Amino acid sequence: MKVVFKIMDTLLDEVRRDLIRPHEFAAERVGFLVCRPARLNGGGIVILAHDYSPVDDPDYVDDPSVGAMMGPRAIRKALEFALNNQSGMFHVHMHEHFGRPRFSRVDIRESARFVPDFWNVRSEMPHGAVVLSNDSACGSCWVPGVSIPIAISEVRVVGSPMVSIRVQP
Amino acid sequence: MVPAEQMEELKAICPGAQEMSEGGLTYVYLPALSLPEGSNPLRSDGLLCLQSRDNYPTRLFVSQQVIGKGNNWNTFRILDKTWHACSWNNVSSALRPAQILAEHLRAFR
Amino acid sequence: MRKRFDRQSFLGPNSTEILERCHVAIIGLGGGGSQVVQELAHIGVGHFSLFDADHVEDSNLNRLVGATNVLAVSHASKTAIATQLIRGVNPSASVVAIPKTWQESADSLRDCDVIFGCVDSFAARQQIEVSARRYMTPYIDIGMDVHDLGDQFAISGQVILSMPGELCMKCMGFLRDDLLAREAENYGAAGSRPQVIWPNGVLASLAVGIFIQLVTPWHKQRRRVWYLEYDGNSQTVVTSNRLEHLKGTICKHFSSLEDLGDPFWSVEKSIQSQ
Numbered sequence: 001m002k003v004v005f006k007i008m009d010t011l012l013d014e015v016r017r018d019l020i021r022p023h024e025f026a027a028e029r030v031g032f033l034v035c036r037p038a039r040l041n042g043g044g045i046v047i048l049a050h051d052y053s054p055v056d057d058p059d060y061v062d063d064p065s066v067g068a069m070m071g072p073r074a075i076r077k078a079l080e081f082a083l084n085n086q087s088g089m090f091h092v093h094m095h096e097h098f099g100r101p102r103f104s105r106v107d108i109r110e111s112a113r114f115v116p117d118f119w120n121v122r123s124e125m126p127h128g129a130v131v132l133s134n135d136s137a138c139g140s141c142w143v144p145g146v147s148i149p150i151a152i153s154e155v156r157v158v159g160s161p162m163v164s165i166r167v168q169p
Numbered sequence: 170m171v172p173a174e175q176m177e178e179l180k181a182i183c184p185g186a187q188e189m190s191e192g193g194l195t196y197v198y199l200p201a202l203s204l205p206e207g208s209n210p211l212r213s214d215g216l217l218c219l220q221s222r223d224n225y226p227t228r229l230f231v232s233q234q235v236i237g238k239g240n241n242w243n244t245f246r247i248l249d250k251t252w253h254a255c256s257w258n259n260v261s262s263a264l265r266p267a268q269i270l271a272e273h274l275r276a277f278r
Numbered sequence: 279m280r281k282r283f284d285r286q287s288f289l290g291p292n293s294t295e296i297l298e299r300c301h302v303a304i305i306g307l308g309g310g311g312s313q314v315v316q317e318l319a320h321i322g323v324g325h326f327s328l329f330d331a332d333h334v335e336d337s338n339l340n341r342l343v344g345a346t347n348v349l350a351v352s353h354a355s356k357t358a359i360a361t362q363l364i365r366g367v368n369p370s371a372s373v374v375a376i377p378k379t380w381q382e383s384a385d386s387l388r389d390c391d392v393i394f395g396c397v398d399s400f401a402a403r404q405q406i407e408v409s410a411r412r413y414m415t416p417y418i419d420i421g422m423d424v425h426d427l428g429d430q431f432a433i434s435g436q437v438i439l440s441m442p443g444e445l446c447m448k449c450m451g452f453l454r455d456d457l458l459a460r461e462a463e464n465y466g467a468a469g470s471r472p473q474v475i476w477p478n479g480v481l482a483s484l485a486v487g488i489f490i491q492l493v494t495p496w497h498k499q500r501r502r503v504w505y506l507e508y509d510g511n512s513q514t515v516v517t518s519n520r521l522e523h524l525k526g527t528i529c530k531h532f533s534s535l536e537d538l539g540d541p542f543w544s545v546e547k548s549i550q551s552q
Binding site: 011034035039046156160162 | 296391412413492493494501535539543
């Protein structure tokens with residue numbers, strides 16, 4: 001299935017600016033993109049990013065073994081938001097380099113744990129995870145009814161200019 | 170926002186009635202709305218706009234054109250779906266939504 | 279790089295591939311839309327979705343690019359004419375021709391990179407813009423009018439870029455409730471409004487230029503909002519001074535999460551999408 005992720009350039013810039021801010025103890029910052037889906041003609045879905053909700057500073061857990069660890073309060077806030085706003089939630093973090101980013105083993109392990117939890121509050125919505133680099137992005141989408149995450153095939157940055165980031169399988 | 174008791178009146182007519190909004194306008198989605206006897210089709214999804222648009226104080230849109238009823242049918246795209254509406258004007262927004270719906274359904278009698 | 283596009287290499291090193299992958303929708307294939315189609319085909323856009331329920335008539339021949347006498351006599355569909363135009367330039371272009379009102383097949387808009395609106399009613403423009411915003415797609419609108427001033431005629435036109443997150447056509451004052459109401463009073467009939475080819479050419483070219491700068495920016499000026507006003511009597515095009523008065527304004531017409539995506543999304547749809 002084709003999964004396209006669309007985000008405004010202004011929102012993407014806002015996300016990147018937030019994610020590179022230093023934290024007291026976490027090596028990385030994380031947040032959530034608030035999204036709405038639509039199905040594509042001919043199959044597939046498009047995920048439309050509307051807003052960004054950073055994880056608040058006190059809601060990180062000090063765990064030196066990983067770049068960033070969200071505490072239960074962060075996840076609870078995100079779950080509440082998804083419930084109250086009929087949204088799909090996409091976890092986002094950043095690797096500060098140029099070129100295509102990849103999920104680390106820790107990213108994959110942790111995403112597989114908490115992303116499906118969003119179906120407890122919004123079972124009809126796709127949820128997922130996105131990782132950014134300085135100039136690229138990739139992501140995975142958990143589609144309701146599909147047991148394994150699907151790689152986002154294209155990230156479209158809408159603005160001036162428009163940028164299409166196609167992810168080769 | 171449609172007051173709760175007025176939504177209940179609509180749900181008595183159409184159990185799946187659901188309030189929605191687009192572009193600042195309030196609509197009530199009416200899935201599988203029963204149309205007046207003799208209509209073709211007998212059921213159609215409906216969308217009731219309770220505020221002024223297109224020079225109509227209120228308007229009923231249906232997912233399928235009612236054959237042989239209503240004049241000057243036009244096609245619209247609202248809430249990401251295709252809708253049709255005929256020329257049936259002057260149903261006041263001051264009425265209760267259930268009354269507004271009943272008045273619009275008279276176009277198909 | 280193919281020799282065909284050698285003369286436009288200044289658009290950027292990957293411009294040919296970018297344009298080949300672009301998917302554009304053109305709603306309305308009359309005088310304005312047919313010119314947009316022609317230019318996009320020549321410049322190398324690879325994917326088209328074309329919407330128009332109409333068929334060509336003799337009265338269209340004064341302006342409809344691609345229409346011939348033979349096609350008018352046979353009442354060919356405007357989508358067929360546009361398809362032929364595209365394939366004549368680029369036989370490998372992907373063309374989805376939808377000979378219906380766009381409202382009946384708007385699902386096809388969801389995968390487009392840019393939507394061009396070349397329609398002749400305010401109501402249609404408003405609905406297209408709502409759909410474009412729902413799918414986070416830039417919308418470029420063109421249109422012209424001939425005004426009877428009593429002692430002479432005046433030609434005017436506009437090209438507007440409605441970029442998601444930026445000023446919409448209502449913000450810009452181009453779409454107004456009184457205009458929509460007046461149009462609805464007349465049942466939205468465009469009637470036989472005067473239409474001629476050369477203003478359509480100007481407006482279509484401006485629209486395509488805006489599109490090119492969005493997808494293959496070739497100069498440093500990056501604009502997110504365009505509202506160009508064409509005066510066909512003085513043969514001038516200027517940026518509407520309404521934009522000056524709107525500096526710093528944030529669009530409130532499409533700010534809600536409700537205006538994004540499929541409002542009827544459900545679990546059953548997500549399974550069907552597989």
